[in-house]
Amino acid sequence: MRIVDLRSDTKTQPTPEMRRAMATAEVGDDMAGEDPTVNRLEAMAAEMLGKEAAVFVTSGTQGNLIGILSQCQRGEEVIGGDRSHIIRAEGAGASVLGGVVMSALPNDERGLYDAGLLETAIHDDALGYPRTRLVALENTHNSMGGAAISPDEMEPIIEAARSRGLAVHIDGARLFNAAVALETPASELVKDADTVTFCLSKGLGCPVGSLLCGSADAIAEARRWRKWLGSAMRQSGIVAAAGIVALESMIDRLADDHVNARRLADGLGSIDGVSVGAAVQTNLVFIQVDRPDGAEIARKLDERGIRVGARAGGVWRLVTHNDVSSDDVDYALEVIESTLAE
Ligand SMILES: Cc1ncc(COP(=O)(O)O)c(C=O)c1O
Known part of the structure; x- marks a missing residue:
């Protein structure tokens, strides 16, 4: 997987x-x-x-x-x-x-x-x-x-x-x-x-x-x-x-993580029921998932290979890094969107 x-x-x-x-x-x-x-x-x-x-x-x-x-x-x-x-x-x-x-x-x-x-x-x-x-x-x-x-x-x-x-x-x-x-x-x-x-x-x-x-x-x-x-x-x-x-x-390449984080934030921001928190400046993306079944969705995503940091109150933290490519970001967005739409 x-x-x-x-x-x-x-x-x-x-x-x-x-x-x-x-x-x-x-x-x-x-x-x-x-x-x-x-x-x-x-x-x-x-x-x-x-x-x-x-x-x-x-x-x-x-x-x-x-x-x-x-x-x-x-x-x-x-x-x-x-x-x-x-x-x-x-x-x-x-x-x-x-x-x-x-x-x-x-x-x-x-x-x-x-x-x-x-x-x-x-x-x-x-x-x-x-x-x-x-x-x-x-x-x-x-x-x-x-x-x-x-x-x-x-x-x-x-x-x-x-x-x-x-x-x-x-x-x-x-x-x-x-x-x-x-x-x-x-x-x-x-x-x-x-x-x-x-x-x-x-x-x-x-x-x-x-x-x-x-x-x-x-x-x-x-x-x-x-x-x-x-x-x-x-x-x-x-x-x-x-x-x-x-x-x-490994320092200069951090810029790629920041670009990927913004790409992720833009994609997440266009999904219904998701709002992006603070402006993304580096590699951390915080979102608010306004769904009572947020924890269940995070669990489903995990089963599908998309691991997110789901916290209390529907706040999720997603982090880009050396093992996440721009292709991975697009794939994660697809899976998150389809899982939320189920
Ligand atoms: C801002 C900040 N300071 C310190 C630490 C602690 O680092 P470590 O997990 O290596 O103890 C972390 C870990 O996530 C962190 O985010």
Whole structure:
């Protein structure tokens, strides 16, 4: 059966070139800093993001977690958007493991929040409050339709944070999607951030891994946290090798995913009972399926090989990636339309 998996860009299979690179990777003991492939990947990541250093971590969640824990002490506060992945989808790990308070401001439709509100939410040293230490942003913004956020849009928030001496962390799980959509170097998008996470395992197609980038001091502290979390790895060059392939050859092609996402959104928007959410800027398409039997339709689609991310309230997320061609998009549209018409 023909399968078109639109649930997430995390479903991507490693490319043949990645598998070859993994099979032949030169490796060593990464925890001792002796894995040449990991060292190369980390140096590439730091350079591409314009930061002094980078550390290879197991996941985006771990990159964000270590980014927070290495900059916040127990009882200190992180402020982020209420729809951000860090606040709603990472199990409050920084609270569980580091006693960090996670506070949320309402996200707007671009995945930002009001800088004025941020200013009033920041607690300095008043004894009764957690001391605010770090401000978090997300780019692209997953739950706000994959919005690619420009430096100008981020500026008021970063300015407010800076004026109060706070650190800034960017969850750039899909940072390169933002860079490609905005035709802006990734380094420009994160120039004012102290730490940034980006994922290899999403649109870039790798099986495993993310990078946390920042100053040499921040990343030295992050390495300590990675060890405390039991995630300092050994011959991890095996997986880092796929990351090098991704950084060399999988970034520009993200533009194809964005074209495919718009094609999908246009097609879905013309189907009765379906409305498309936010303007599609990158590879995420959110739709509203106004049907009481929406969950049943999603199940039928799954049986027919079309996998969609059906969520509560008739909201579906569909994601384009390296394993979804424009032909697959057309085929998925045909099956979705005919299934809805039954
Ligand atoms: C915006 C964002 N940040 C972080 C993550 C976490 O990444 P991981 O699944 O590798 O932990 C995700 C995963 O979907 C994400 O969408």
